[in-house]
Amino acid sequence: MEWGKITRHFKKNPWAATSLVIIILFILIAFLAPLLSPYDPMEINLDGLKLPPSRDHIFGTDSKGRDILSRVIFGARYSLFIGFAVTFTSITLGVIIGAFAGYLRGTADTIITMLIDLVLAFPSLLLAIAISVALPAGIISVFLALTLVGWAPFARLIRGIVLSLREAQFVDAAKAIGCSPTRILFLHIIPNCLPLTIVAASLKIGSFILSESALSFLGLGVQPPLPTWGSMVSLNRTYLLSSPWMIIFPGLAIMVTVLVLNILGDSLRDYLDPHLKL
Amino acid sequence: MAIYLIRRILVLFLTLVGITFVTFLLIKTLPGDPVQGLIGERAEQATVERIRRELGTDQPFFLQYRGYLTLIFRGDLGTSFYTNRKVLDDLKAKCLHTLELALAAMLFASLTGILLGTLMAVNRGSILDRLGLLISAGGISLPVFWLGLILMFIFSFLLPLLPPSGMGEGELIYLILPASTLGINSTAYIVRITRSSLLEVLSQQYITTARSKGLTRTKVILKHALKNALLPIVTLIGLDFGSYLNGSVLTETIFGWDGVGRYAVEGIMRRDYPVVMGTVLVGAAFFVFINFFVDLIYLYLDPRIRVSE
Numbered sequence: 001m002e003w004g005k006i007t008r009h010f011k012k013n014p015w016a017a018t019s020l021v022i023i024i025l026f027i028l029i030a031f032l033a034p035l036l037s038p039y040d041p042m043e044i045n046l047d048g049l050k051l052p053p054s055r056d057h058i059f060g061t062d063s064k065g066r067d068i069l070s071r072v073i074f075g076a077r078y079s080l081f082i083g084f085a086v087t088f089t090s091i092t093l094g095v096i097i098g099a100f101a102g103y104l105r106g107t108a109d110t111i112i113t114m115l116i117d118l119v120l121a122f123p124s125l126l127l128a129i130a131i132s133v134a135l136p137a138g139i140i141s142v143f144l145a146l147t148l149v150g151w152a153p154f155a156r157l158i159r160g161i162v163l164s165l166r167e168a169q170f171v172d173a174a175k176a177i178g179c180s181p182t183r184i185l186f187l188h189i190i191p192n193c194l195p196l197t198i199v200a201a202s203l204k205i206g207s208f209i210l211s212e213s214a215l216s217f218l219g220l221g222v223q224p225p226l227p228t229w230g231s232m233v234s235l236n237r238t239y240l241l242s243s244p245w246m247i248i249f250p251g252l253a254i255m256v257t258v259l260v261l262n263i264l265g266d267s268l269r270d271y272l273d274p275h276l277k278l
Numbered sequence: 279m280a281i282y283l284i285r286r287i288l289v290l291f292l293t294l295v296g297i298t299f300v301t302f303l304l305i306k307t308l309p310g311d312p313v314q315g316l317i318g319e320r321a322e323q324a325t326v327e328r329i330r331r332e333l334g335t336d337q338p339f340f341l342q343y344r345g346y347l348t349l350i351f352r353g354d355l356g357t358s359f360y361t362n363r364k365v366l367d368d369l370k371a372k373c374l375h376t377l378e379l380a381l382a383a384m385l386f387a388s389l390t391g392i393l394l395g396t397l398m399a400v401n402r403g404s405i406l407d408r409l410g411l412l413i414s415a416g417g418i419s420l421p422v423f424w425l426g427l428i429l430m431f432i433f434s435f436l437l438p439l440l441p442p443s444g445m446g447e448g449e450l451i452y453l454i455l456p457a458s459t460l461g462i463n464s465t466a467y468i469v470r471i472t473r474s475s476l477l478e479v480l481s482q483q484y485i486t487t488a489r490s491k492g493l494t495r496t497k498v499i500l501k502h503a504l505k506n507a508l509l510p511i512v513t514l515i516g517l518d519f520g521s522y523l524n525g526s527v528l529t530e531t532i533f534g535w536d537g538v539g540r541y542a543v544e545g546i547m548r549r550d551y552p553v554v555m556g557t558v559l560v561g562a563a564f565f566v567f568i569n570f571f572v573d574l575i576y577l578y579l580d581p582r583i584r585v586s587e
Contacts, residue, residue: 122558230423262418
């Protein structure tokens, strides 16, 4: 990799550089949550209910006296883990399925394209809701619901790229020296899709995190008392008037995370190809 | 042209069948007895027997699916566990409210988005431009449900200007908060596309010609530039309309708006499966129809599609 080029890109884009620092910080916080959080996120404290932000509790406490900062720190684990895991699996599925469709063409392509169109025909959140209602609630169900909805746009993108790549000269060359179709697909075509795929993925992580928080908000995600950002907003909703801090901080955490991921995605796209429209 | 239309209608039909298949699969995976799952535990024994015969739960998979299709075709989406009312009747009553909210949100998003985008393009590189870009990046990153609560906190409690929730007697003032919450995501996209589309048009030679003819800057921007920059913007607005269905699930819950989205969420909270699955089925069908009509409008607007197909 050209480290010099990358450093120069970030120097020219202070927003992107700041975003990178923030997201690395958040990932570290998520990993080190037990060390960093000042209190036990699950510990109920009846002497300190609904305390406003103060020196002891920087983000205040909730209706059960639990420290909001600690809960936001632990919540980062669920949101970031689900965001990254869903992106990784749906892109892997999308690349494999899309590449097969584009490379094989014919009946396989027709069937796969119909499947992609079918998934895209649903309003995405509604389909994710339906899937997670059908499964027992928990982290696995959120993960499955978002992955089953999320692979389709990637598959469509990859299929399109592969359709044009299979006519490229280097594929003809590979055929001429006797490479098998599987070898051509996995060693020649798929690696050439990767830059675009990475950009598409980085642009999507944020929206997966938003969907996860929406499912948690609806009570379909990781179940309370485990702290997720979405469920914190949802469960503390009744205290909006008296104790707005219970809602403001978890929501800010979602917004900042998604915002920096989106800025990074945009900047990665500009770095790899400024003309790309994704 | 005719072939294109026929093919498009065929695809529409296949997609609708596919949607019923997906919801059928989901109903099959639901915990508990599928018959009870469809009509509710309080249903009479005779009804249970009838549905069981029609669904044929002891029959092979595809015969069961055929039974499900028959029910849907007859307009029977099952009965709510909780209220014992027919899901389709409830949906019919609530879809107008959702449509009203979605149209208001679209209006809000189009007006603010085009206005802000135009101001940004005209004052390119200014503080306003940079601020606008940041706002639009923020608008895409906001969790809708959180934004709704924050807006409610600011505009109903800190400054008691607007009603916090409910629908009143249908007064417009009740629409303002939910519609702007639902629309903000679209606003962010519309700002971006208006800005880039207008910047492209403003660099064209006929704009210079119009200016050198002696027309004022405002007149050129409004009459010559914006008019030509509008097509991609309108396209985006049309394409985005279906996505309001996603947002309405969250917005209606926050603001107590009696529409399809809140209906679905109540169904989720009570584990009222017929309500959830019925809403998903109808919502998806609605979404597919909207996309179909957007396609038809393109066909009308852009003759190139007609020729190439």
